Amino acid sequence: MTINHHLAEFGGLPVFDFPEHLVEPEHAAATSFDHPAVESVAWRVGRIGWDSEGSWTDLFDRFLELVDTTGIRAFVVASWVDLEEDGYEPVDVVLQRLVAARDRFPALRALFLGDITQEENEISWITQGRVTELLDAYPELTEFGVRGSEQLSFPAVRHERLEKLTIQAGGLPATVVRGVAASDFPALTHLDLWLGTPNYNGNAEIADLAPILAGDRLPALRHLGLRNSEIQDDVCAALAAAPVVARLESLDVSMGILTDAGAAALLGGQPLTHLERLDLHYNYLSAEIRDRLREALSPKVELDLDPGDAETHSHNGEVWRYVSVSE
Structure with missing residues (x-):
């Protein structure tokens, strides 16, 4: 998408x-x-x-x-x-x-x-609402996607049949992340969250993701996307020891401010060679860490290391990096 x-x-x-x-x-x-x-x-x-x-x-x-x-x-x-x-x-x-x-x-x-x-x-201008009303109204849904997070509300819900949930945002409020994390989705195989930047209400912290990383409410999960985030390095460090990773087939940590520190933490954690795909496209990785990733994971794991248009900017000694989608 x-x-x-x-x-x-x-x-x-x-x-x-x-x-x-x-x-x-x-x-x-x-x-x-x-x-x-x-x-x-x-x-x-x-x-x-x-x-x-x-x-x-x-x-x-x-x-x-x-x-x-x-x-x-x-x-x-x-x-x-x-x-x-x-x-x-x-x-x-x-x-x-x-x-x-x-x-x-x-x-x-x-x-x-x-x-x-x-x-x-602009994605940050799209005003949403209590979108779980649609999950309640359509209990047979297997896929649900939302774009935009201004006034987005996602209280904890149980949905028996939902298999794929995607929320795209330039900034995903912590209340929404906690609502998703507290929800029960026994059939969910695919979860994709664009966490975004605090400049556009993306104030979720690693603690808010803890139930997702544990995976207890997501017994069928096989694909996890936690991306487009300013805290991408912290996300990767948490994934390095997250129980949910062991049963994933694909992991997506793309589109955010991913640096060598986050990639090294991911490599230094639990084995990732069971994955079919690891997506890190749009990143701020050095050539050295890219080589380490290829050496450790290829050819067993399909890797996307494309930096895309991610560019580091400096001004008066201050370094600036940006997520792929914000405003």
Whole structure:
């Protein structure tokens, strides 16, 4: 997933946009339109781009009117922000409408809230809400994704079937991290958290991650992503002795301020050769530590050591490094 482009695939299906023009007056009498089989695509409803027309609720109402939603397996919520008027419908309205429509989506298994690109709205400006209302409303979901963390609320919840949870943020509040960590997800195999920077409310500490690192509430977990963090070195040091790591197939500590200290701590901890993949892309690692990683883990473990566009900046003797996604 990336914040520079809209999702092309979600829930294992290609994304198909519900046409916005169908809410315009000249299309008010339309009773159908050409579209793929409802179960063959992930449907996206929302404002796309700067020329978008109509409110999100207008689009959603027309969508419910024209599409047989009973077979839909994946649904993507695009922007609910009015880009030209700089206005928006409160996300609570979006949440309420999705909750109220739950009986219309008996086959829904994958839901993404906030497929909003950087050009449309900076990730730190995306206002969310109590998103666990959707988990409560859709107990059959197996995948749930959220982008944005302003006013994001994630109290502890139990969900029997959720297999994949992704929260993308320029800064993930400690309250959200603690809520995820305190939740019971017996079927969860994939957890991906973008921890971010304190500049954008990313104030989680290692102690907040402790239940995730222990893994007691995540018995099925096989992929863990704790990334895009200013405390990436501390995260790696904690992972070096974390019980959950021994049963992972892949580990992602990319996109953050990862230096030689964090990589060395990871290498000096428990064995990692059982992993199929270790992702460290976008990093501040030296050539020496990259060689150590390759020597210790390759070819058994697929390594991504690409530094990307991570660059260290210095000013008046002060060193500055940045996470990949913040504002």
